[in-house]
Amino acid sequence: MARQGxxxxxxxxxxxxxxxxxxxxxxxxxxxxxxKTEPPxxxxxxxxxxxxxxxxxPQIPDGQPEARIFMAMYEGLVEYxxxxxxxxxxxxxxxxxxxxxxxxLFHLRxxxxxxxxxxxxxxxxxxxxxxxxxxxVISRTAQLGFFIKHSExxxxxxxxxxxxxxxxLAKDFGAPDKETARIGPETEFSKxxxxxxxxxxxxxxxxxxxxxxxxxxxxxxxxxxxxxxxAPEDIGVEAIDDYTLRITLRQxxxxxxxxxxxxxxxxxxxxxVEKHGKNWTRPQNIVTNGPFRVKEYRxxxxxxxxxxxxxxxAANVHLDGIEFFPIEEQSTIMNLYKAGSxxxxxxxxxxxxxxxxxxxxxxxxxxxxxxAVAYYAMNMTKPPFDDIKIRRAFxxxxxxxxLSSFRKVTQPLYFMSPTGAFRExxxxxxxxxxxxxxxxxxxxxxxxxxxxxxxxQARRLLTxxxxxxxxxxxxxACPSFPTDKVAITYNTNxxxxxxxxxxxxxxxxxxxxxxxxxxxxxxxxxxxFKNLEYDGxxxxxxxxxxxxxxxxxxxxxxxxxxxxxxFYDQKFDKMLDDANSELDPQKRNELLARAEFYLMExxxxxxxxVNATNWIKKPYVKGMYPNPGTLLPWKFVYFERDxxxxxxxxxxxxxxxxxxxxxxxxxxxxxxxxxxx
Amino acid sequence: xxxxxxxxxxxxxxxxxxxxxxxxxxxxxxxxxxxxGEKKLPPAVESTIRKKYGLDEPWYKxxxxxxxxxVRGDFxxxxxxxxxxxxxxxxxxxxxxxxxxxxxYLLALGIGLLAGTYAAMKQNTVLDFGPMSFAMLGLSVPNFxxxxxxVIFFAFTVYLLPPARWGGPLSLILPVVTLAAIYAAYIARLxxxxxxxxxxxxxxxTARAKGLSDRTILFRHAFRGGILPVISFTGPALAALxxxxxxxxxxxxxxxxGDIFIKAVLNRDEPLILGIVAFLSILVMVFNLIVxxxxxxxxxxxxYE
Numbered sequence: 001m002a003r004q005g006x007x008x009x010x011x012x013x014x015x016x017x018x019x020x021x022x023x024x025x026x027x028x029x030x031x032x033x034x035x036k037t038e039p040p041x042x043x044x045x046x047x048x049x050x051x052x053x054x055x056x057x058p059q060i061p062d063g064q065p066e067a068r069i070f071m072a073m074y075e076g077l078v079e080y081x082x083x084x085x086x087x088x089x090x091x092x093x094x095x096x097x098x099x100x101x102x103x104x105l106f107h108l109r110x111x112x113x114x115x116x117x118x119x120x121x122x123x124x125x126x127x128x129x130x131x132x133x134x135x136x137v138i139s140r141t142a143q144l145g146f147f148i149k150h151s152e153x154x155x156x157x158x159x160x161x162x163x164x165x166x167x168x169l170a171k172d173f174g175a176p177d178k179e180t181a182r183i184g185p186e187t188e189f190s191k192x193x194x195x196x197x198x199x200x201x202x203x204x205x206x207x208x209x210x211x212x213x214x215x216x217x218x219x220x221x222x223x224x225x226x227x228x229x230x231a232p233e234d235i236g237v238e239a240i241d242d243y244t245l246r247i248t249l250r251q252x253x254x255x256x257x258x259x260x261x262x263x264x265x266x267x268x269x270x271x272x273v274e275k276h277g278k279n280w281t282r283p284q285n286i287v288t289n290g291p292f293r294v295k296e297y298r299x300x301x302x303x304x305x306x307x308x309x310x311x312x313x314a315a316n317v318h319l320d321g322i323e324f325f326p327i328e329e330q331s332t333i334m335n336l337y338k339a340g341s342x343x344x345x346x347x348x349x350x351x352x353x354x355x356x357x358x359x360x361x362x363x364x365x366x367x368x369x370x371x372a373v374a375y376y377a378m379n380m381t382k383p384p385f386d387d388i389k390i391r392r393a394f395x396x397x398x399x400x401x402x403l404s405s406f407r408k409v410t411q412p413l414y415f416m417s418p419t420g421a422f423r424e425x426x427x428x429x430x431x432x433x434x435x436x437x438x439x440x441x442x443x444x445x446x447x448x449x450x451x452x453x454x455x456x457q458a459r460r461l462l463t464x465x466x467x468x469x470x471x472x473x474x475x476x477a478c479p480s481f482p483t484d485k486v487a488i489t490y491n492t493n494x495x496x497x498x499x500x501x502x503x504x505x506x507x508x509x510x511x512x513x514x515x516x517x518x519x520x521x522x523x524x525x526x527x528x529f530k531n532l533e534y535d536g537x538x539x540x541x542x543x544x545x546x547x548x549x550x551x552x553x554x555x556x557x558x559x560x561x562x563x564x565x566x567f568y569d570q571k572f573d574k575m576l577d578d579a580n581s582e583l584d585p586q587k588r589n590e591l592l593a594r595a596e597f598y599l600m601e602x603x604x605x606x607x608x609x610v611n612a613t614n615w616i617k618k619p620y621v622k623g624m625y626p627n628p629g630t631l632l633p634w635k636f637v638y639f640e641r642d643x644x645x646x647x648x649x650x651x652x653x654x655x656x657x658x659x660x661x662x663x664x665x666x667x668x669x670x671x672x673x674x675x676x677x
Numbered sequence: 678x679x680x681x682x683x684x685x686x687x688x689x690x691x692x693x694x695x696x697x698x699x700x701x702x703x704x705x706x707x708x709x710x711x712x713x714g715e716k717k718l719p720p721a722v723e724s725t726i727r728k729k730y731g732l733d734e735p736w737y738k739x740x741x742x743x744x745x746x747x748v749r750g751d752f753x754x755x756x757x758x759x760x761x762x763x764x765x766x767x768x769x770x771x772x773x774x775x776x777x778x779x780x781x782y783l784l785a786l787g788i789g790l791l792a793g794t795y796a797a798m799k800q801n802t803v804l805d806f807g808p809m810s811f812a813m814l815g816l817s818v819p820n821f822x823x824x825x826x827x828v829i830f831f832a833f834t835v836y837l838l839p840p841a842r843w844g845g846p847l848s849l850i851l852p853v854v855t856l857a858a859i860y861a862a863y864i865a866r867l868x869x870x871x872x873x874x875x876x877x878x879x880x881x882x883t884a885r886a887k888g889l890s891d892r893t894i895l896f897r898h899a900f901r902g903g904i905l906p907v908i909s910f911t912g913p914a915l916a917a918l919x920x921x922x923x924x925x926x927x928x929x930x931x932x933x934x935g936d937i938f939i940k941a942v943l944n945r946d947e948p949l950i951l952g953i954v955a956f957l958s959i960l961v962m963v964f965n966l967i968v969x970x971x972x973x974x975x976x977x978x979x980x981y982e
Contacts, residue, residue: 035833052940055759062716138712138726143719156721203721278760299761300770300932301843325842327930335828335840336930523709523945530717541715562717 034361036340039620039639044321048333048345052300052326056281058263059132062140064543064630065346067263069324072292072305072634074266077106077125077245078257082625082636082665083654085371085547087258091120091267091289091312092245093671095257098183101583102249104257105184109671110243112312114269115293122239127270130154130232141264144545147253149193149236157203160234163225168199173218175199184246189238193248201227252581254588255548262545266290291317291635300326316664318623318638330354337616343639344617347630352495355408355614362649363619367612369420371628372543373413373552374499375605376488377564381532384482389465391603394537396451397458397510398503398606406502407495410609414452415596416556417549418610421628425549428589432597451600455510462511469512476512486536487518491525496539499608532566537606540564543629549592550580556604567604619646623661625653636661682970689962696958697747697951701740704947711756711945730756743951752952757944763952766937770921773843774933777925778918780853782911785860790904792861793868797876797903798895808865815862824855824928841930852929856922860914864907872903901975908975912968916961920953 031037040046050065058070071080077095078087092106112120132142133151146152161168171177177196184190201222202208212219236248249256259265269280269287276285283297291313292305306321307314325342327333330351336342347370350358359365378385378394385391400412413419419426437447459469459476467481488504490496500517508514515536520528529538540563544551555563557576572595579591600607613626620643623636638660640646647653712718712726727733731742746753752763792808799805831851832840839848875881876899884894921935934953941949972979 052758054757057759060759062714135721135725138722138729140714140716140718140722142722143716146719152719155719204724278754281760298932299758299766300937325930327841329927329930331825332841332928332930335832336842339832339840341839341842521943523713523943524707525709526713526715527709530713560717 032361032363033619034358034364034616035338037618037620038340039618039641040343042321043319043639044323045319045344045621045634045637045639046323046325046342048325048327048336048342048349050326050346051328053303056286056294056297057268058266059128059137059139059141059268065326068346068630068632069303070263070266071290071631072322072324073288073290073294074263074268075112075290076262076266077108077260079633080261080627080629080631082623082633082661083627085258085261085627085629085631087261088665088669089672090261092260095672096183097257098181099583100180101252101254101256102180103183104247104249105240106245106247108243108245109312112289113310114271115288115308115310116269116271117310118271118287120267120289121242122245123242124267124270125245126237126239128268129237129265130235131268131273132264133235134232139264141262141545144259144262144264147249147251147256149248149250150230150234151236153200153203153230154232154235158230159201159203159208159227160198160230161201161222161225162228163221167228168221168225170197170199173199173215173221184240184244187238187240190246190248192234193236193238200230203229252583254580254583254585255546255550258546258548292319292322295321302326313635313668316667317635319634322634337618340618343621344624345615347613347615347626348611349615352408352498358616361616362651363647364616364650366615366617366626366650366653367409368626369411369418369628370543370611370613370630371418371421371547371551372541372611373416373418374410374608374611375413375416375540375542375563376503376537376608377529377540377605378537378603379532379534379566380604381566382485382535384465384467384485385536387465388603389461390467393458393461393465393511394507395458395603395606396454396461398506398608399453399510400608401453402506403499403502404609407499407609409612409614411612413607413610414600415607416599416605417552417596418544418628420610421544422547422549424585425589425592428586428593429596432590432593436597458511472512476510478512481513483514483516487516487534488537488539489518489520489525489528489534490539491522492519500539503608529564530561532561532564538564540605541611543611547628549589549596550576553592553595553599556599563604565604567602569602572599572602619648619650622647622658623664626650636664678973682966685962685966685969689959689966692962693955693958694744694747697955698740698744700951700954701743701947704945704950705736707945709945711947743947747951747955752955753948755941755946755949757941757946757949763948766949767934767952767956770932770934770937771919773931774921774926774935775919777849777852777856777931777933778915778920778922780849781856782860782915782918784853784857785864786907786911788857788861789864790868790907793865794872794895794900794903796865796869797872800873805869809869812862812865815858816866818858819924820855820859820922821924821928823858824851824925827851827855828928841928843931848929852925852931855928856918856925860918863910867906867910868904871906872899875899875902878902905972905976908968908971912964913961916957916964919960920957 049068051063053066053069054061054063056073058074075090077090077092079090081088091108091112093109095104095106097104108122114120129148131137132139133145133154135155135157142155175197180194182190182194202211212222238246240246267289272280272285272287279285283294286294288294288308291308291311293308295306296304303324304321305324307317307319311317330349333345333349334351334354337345359367378391380386400414404410404412411420415429417425437444442450462469462478462481467478469476469478488500490500497519504515504517528534542552542555553576556567557573559568575591575595575598579588579595582588582591613630615626615630617624620640621637622640623638624632712723731739755761755763755766758766792812796805796808828840828851831838838851842848881894881899884898921933921938923935923939925931926933926936938953941953
């Protein structure tokens with residue numbers, strides 16, 4: 001009796017669980033779309049942007065979730081083009097630059113307003129930038145703008161030197177002085193910026209002492225002089241009149257215009273910041289200037305924005321509002337999407353176990369190369385990776401095609417910069433590559449393999465470096481290699497682990513070396529990595545801050561060790577400097593491509609993959625494009641209510657015509673394309 | 678009795694401070710800090726931060742500053758979420774965790790007591806093994822497995838309930854059930870064990886000898902003694918539930934305290950960690966006190982001195 005009852009209960013449970021699985025795992029019945037697909041009735045987009053925003057102050061955080069929110073709330077001089085992220089007019093209706101690309105003149109539109117109705121003028125930009133570079137403002141993105149003259153000096157509390165009523169000049173102490181052409185009218189301030197550069201001393205007392213100790217002439221000149229801190233008023237930003245803004249850089253930076261769309265360069269409201277201090281971002285105090293303003297904010301739950309009628313281009317904002325949900329759990333995101341509770345989501349949202357199913361929904365699945373890459377940095381400060389042969393051996397011994405097909409959504413990477421993200425640069429790379437091939441006298445077939453996957457060459461290099469690789473039946477062995485002195489270190493994360501395991505098996509197979517794996521919590525990993533405490537390999541994920549290969553190549557520039565390998569090479573630095581002072585974009589790209597090849601010969605990193613966007617949106621969401629940074633200008637987004645016009649195949653979304661979107665973009669760009677008076 | 682409560686209340690404060698001190702020490706031992714990120718900060722910005730938060734002071738000064746704030750109940754601003762105070766964050770998110778937690782516990786209590794009592798009375802029959810094997814299942818299926826199974830069934834097979842997010846009573850059902858499952862199972866087993874012991878005791882035999890009905894024996898005499906293990910379990914369980922439950926909050930995207938606590942640790946957000954730890958430790962001690970007091974009412978053998 002008892003036994004019978006027991007089994008009956010058990011059968012019941014089993015049946016319930018089984019039903020759940022059978023129904024749950026079967027594809028949605030008869031639908032061509034993934035889950036419930038109906039445009040929301042109220043014209044409010046529901047979007048998942050990842051982590052809870054740290055703050056609503058655009059000049060502080062550096063995260064992507066915040067960047068997307070700020071694009072809805074704030075506007076700057078220029079905005080990202082929805083398709084390729086190139087700068088398009090925003091508050092600046094047009095701009096021009098001097099021939100050396102180190103001074104920009106922006107012509108602002110006269111009808112831009114804050115959400116409180118106050119007019120936006122050039123002075124708002126001056127205020128915002130002075131605030132962002134102020135040493136008391138803890139901004140994690142300000143360094144992006146350090147090309148602006150004296151902005152780094154301001155942030156570092158550096159000092160000018162005044163003696164006998166005159167400022168000492170840098171050129172008198174050996175610094176080269178170059179003349180730069182001014183654009184726009186001459187003013188007192190422009191005279192200051194274009195006069196010979198003032199001498200600047202380090203703001204940090206210890207570093208200043210070092211600076212003076214190194215240069216006795218300097219020390220003598222500074223003796224008894226007055227040290228004047230660089231002031232916010234000294235940075236290269238000037239309001240010539242209400243609607244003309246001039247920005248002066250310390251050196252040519254051809255990519256700099258694209259940076260003005262970055263959140264750091266968006267406006268912050270003086271009227272609110274000065275009045276409320278750190279509380280200015282609270283919903284009751286906040287003043288914004290983007291297409292949308294804050295309606296309600298429930299942290300960790302939802303940030304609701306509504307269309308701002310004061311926005312200058314409100315007529316072309318299609319949505320009535322946006323709800324941003326801070327959710328990170330991938331399967332929860334997918335559940336909400338399937339239930340039709342959200343319309344689109346951040347990049348990298350699809351869990352790898354779902355990709356097989358999701359990629360069949362060609363009306364929804366967006367998988368495009370990203371401006372983000374994964375590398376293994378090699379610690380060049382510790383043996384054996386101080387030996388270039390070892391570094392190259394490990395690079396050549398990894399089949400990155402196989403890694404990418406294993407990862408399903410990524411593409412193999414052989415350079416520092418992400419292939420496919422910068423079209424002109426890719427062309428330059430191809431050209432330089434062909435030159436190199438001819439130089440080396442290698443056949444095109446062999447060249448296609450060169451530097452990619454070449455296990456034989458890798459084993460040869462290892463042997464030459466003193467670690468002979470022996471053939472052991474079908475396997476290889478490299479018994480003398482010190483595997484106790486290397487490891488692949490990565491921060492704890494499912495996908496990092498699967499990459500590491502794959503790479504480990506590849507090296508074992510091709511080089512006969514089993515590199516141990518080491519996983520660490522992110523904040524523990526960071527100092528371990530940046531201070532070069534790791535042995536062997538450490539994983540670095542990097543996404544570009546602006547659409548230019550320099551955003552990646554600069555990782556290995558100078559002694560800052562952003563790339564984490566401890567790489568420092570003056571020749572490489574000079575190549576980048578030369579490229580950045582080249583004003584012809586094509587020639588500049590070629591110079592950068594040469595630097596790229598040179599860097600890969602030095603092999604400070606093992607490039608792994610170019611990341612993929614990997615997200616989905618409902619087919620009725622239009623005007624939203626999977627650009628390389630997943631930075632979405634929200635005023636272009638609209639709901640298409642006619643199912644006949646829904647997306648049918650998003651794999652060519654960039655080429656698919658959308659007259660409504662194209663007209664909006666063309667109208668917006670026309671003010672810049674028209675000749676300036 | 679009153680002096681017992683007073684004594685216990687007085688000890689809560691120093692105990693909480695000890696917990697805060699230990700936590701503070703542990704945070705200091707962990708590598709990395711709140712401002713390190715993928716991108717290196719310019720040295721000037723780093724020194725501004727260090728100055729602003731007193732990180733250049735010797736450790737005892739930093740400890741002193743922290744303690745003097747904590748004693749006043751002011752944990753300061755979160756380091757990660759700029760411009761938000763720790764107290765504000767805790768009080769804003771506590772109601773979410775508390776709603777889910779209390780509902781889940783009430784549900785668990787209802788199911789657990791019923792099933793446990795029933796099983797004890799029908800010991801070694803189908804009516805004992807049935808609920809108890811179900812309880813075993815509840816205990817063995819972790820909530821990160823139960824949650825997706827419930828979502829698949831109720832949100833995507835029968836389309837009855839939303840799969841995630843806070844909003845309306847319907848959205849509470851799945852998280853509450855998920856959370857209640859394990860507690861219900863535990864309570865059922867505790868109740869069964871407690872009741873079995875009591876039912877065998879002398880005073881129940883006396884009651885039976887007096888000729889009392891089964892119902893009177895159960896509710897007047899056995900129940901009070903039988904649920905004592907459940908009562909002592911309730912203190913820490915409620916405290917844990919009130920303070921948030923990470924997995925359920927993550928899977929159902931609820932803005933509760935548990936997930937915030939975990940993130941605070943990952944972000945090295947010291948004030949927020951200390952605030953939540955202090956709050957949680959006080960909660961546990963207060964609930965334990967309440968449990969101890971209720972013992973006296975339930976079990977006449979217990980006296981307070």
